[in-house]
Amino acid sequence: MEKVLAINPGSTSTKIGLFDGEHCVLQEAIRHPREELESFSAVMDQVEYRCGAITYFLKEHGVALESLAAIVVRGGLLRPVSGGVWLVDEQMRDDLLRCRFGAHASNLGAVMAFPWGQKLGIPVYTVDPVTVDEFAPLARYSGLKEIRRQSMSHALNTKAVARRCAGRLGKGYGDVNLVIAHLGSGISVSAHQRGRMIDVNNANNEGPFSLERTGTLPALALIDMCFNGEKSREEMRELVTAKGGIYSYLQTKDFKEVTERAAAGDSEAREVMEAMAYQVGKEIGAMAAVLHGDVDAVALTGGMAYSEILVKMIEARVGFLGRVEVFAGEEELTALAEGALRALRGEEKPRIYGRD
Ligand SMILES: Nc1ncnc2c1ncn2[C@@H]1O[C@H](COP(=O)(O)OP(=O)(O)O)[C@@H](O)[C@H]1O
Numbered sequence: 001m002e003k004v005l006a007i008n009p010g011s012t013s014t015k016i017g018l019f020d021g022e023h024c025v026l027q028e029a030i031r032h033p034r035e036e037l038e039s040f041s042a043v044m045d046q047v048e049y050r051c052g053a054i055t056y057f058l059k060e061h062g063v064a065l066e067s068l069a070a071i072v073v074r075g076g077l078l079r080p081v082s083g084g085v086w087l088v089d090e091q092m093r094d095d096l097l098r099c100r101f102g103a104h105a106s107n108l109g110a111v112m113a114f115p116w117g118q119k120l121g122i123p124v125y126t127v128d129p130v131t132v133d134e135f136a137p138l139a140r141y142s143g144l145k146e147i148r149r150q151s152m153s154h155a156l157n158t159k160a161v162a163r164r165c166a167g168r169l170g171k172g173y174g175d176v177n178l179v180i181a182h183l184g185s186g187i188s189v190s191a192h193q194r195g196r197m198i199d200v201n202n203a204n205n206e207g208p209f210s211l212e213r214t215g216t217l218p219a220l221a222l223i224d225m226c227f228n229g230e231k232s233r234e235e236m237r238e239l240v241t242a243k244g245g246i247y248s249y250l251q252t253k254d255f256k257e258v259t260e261r262a263a264a265g266d267s268e269a270r271e272v273m274e275a276m277a278y279q280v281g282k283e284i285g286a287m288a289a290v291l292h293g294d295v296d297a298v299a300l301t302g303g304m305a306y307s308e309i310l311v312k313m314i315e316a317r318v319g320f321l322g323r324v325e326v327f328a329g330e331e332e333l334t335a336l337a338e339g340a341l342r343a344l345r346g347e348e349k350p351r352i353y354g355r356d
């Protein structure tokens with residue numbers, strides 16, 4: 001069977017899966033300590049550090065890169081693209097390396113794997129990158145002519161969950177309308193209309209606050225902060241995308257710690273958690289309106305969906321919409337490997353970034 005290495009660089013971890021055909025034979029989430037990540041001023045400065053962690057892990061488990069038929073990575077901030085399998089080419093690598101469309105940990109995958117693919121003579125793919133864009137025309141309006149809203153989300157896991165959720169309803173993805181909230185380091189709440197993600201809050205700077213991101217902020221207060229001379233442009237961007245949300249209120253990015261603190265009677269931790277659930281519920285309601293209220297199910301997914309208390313808080317606000325299905329965690333490595341296998345087996349023609 002074809003051996004495929006799947007790599008998913010997240011904000012705080014690098015997840016790796018080795019697949020023999022559809023079977024995952026080895027899986028690991030390498031957690032990167034906060035102090036180590038904070039020593040890098042830009043995300044691209046982490047390439048050598050994360051490559052080192054991956055090669056150490058592969059060596060430790062006796063995995064030879066030469067045995068691979070393909071490498072597949074979680075895609076980063078690209079230009080708006082359609083969903084499906086994409087070949088990582090030089091142009092994609094360069095856009096991600098230069099953070100042309102923004103900086104995010106998922107940019108690292110293609111940058112790390114492209115040289116390995118070249119050396120080994122095997123393809124490197126990405127599947128449903130975070131900039132998958134299926135917006136309906138009205139979703140692009142921001143309220144200011146010069147600013148167009150951008151689709152930036154957990155498209156890979158969301159699309160995989162959408163298919164599973166439709167399956168639970170006894171239907172296909174193309175036959176249902178769903179609202180899906182991915183609750184990870186970032187939060188994206190998306191509206192899926194018969195197989196297309198027609199709107200989603202930009203998980204980097206819109207919608208609910210998350211573990212490390214502010215989500216939508218009051219615009220005038222934000223403008224004042226930008227011009228009070230205290231923070232540089234880069235520091236402001238970091239505040240919004242990596243030092244906001246739960247981290248700014250509770251100084252942790254570990255949601256398990258937040259739930260433990262709340263359970264132990266920390267009323268501040270409990271209220272922050274409740275506020276996040278409130279904002280997630282509000283966004284789910286907004287996406288239900290995008291679908292004219294015609295919602296077959298609401299699905300909750302991502303690492304924070306393991307928390308029963310958070311799930312209950314959200315359900316209490318959105319249960320009136322109908323079925324709420326929970327898919328705790330994510331299956332991004334499997335979704336990546338499945339995409340690579342479709343390409344290797346000729347079942348799906350990978351798109352070429354520099355051409356399609
Ligand atoms: N059983 C659990 N209870 C509460 N929180 C959890 C649980 N399992 C994982 N989490 C939290 O989910 C958060 C997001 O994890 P994850 O989805 O892996 O994030 P990322 O978006 O970085 O991949 C982490 O802060 C983690 O603490």
Ligand SMILES: CCCC(=O)OP(=O)(O)O
Nearest residue numbers: 010130153184185186203
């Ligand atoms: C930028 C969109 C994807 C995203 O937010 O991913 P993480 O939650 O893994 O940071």
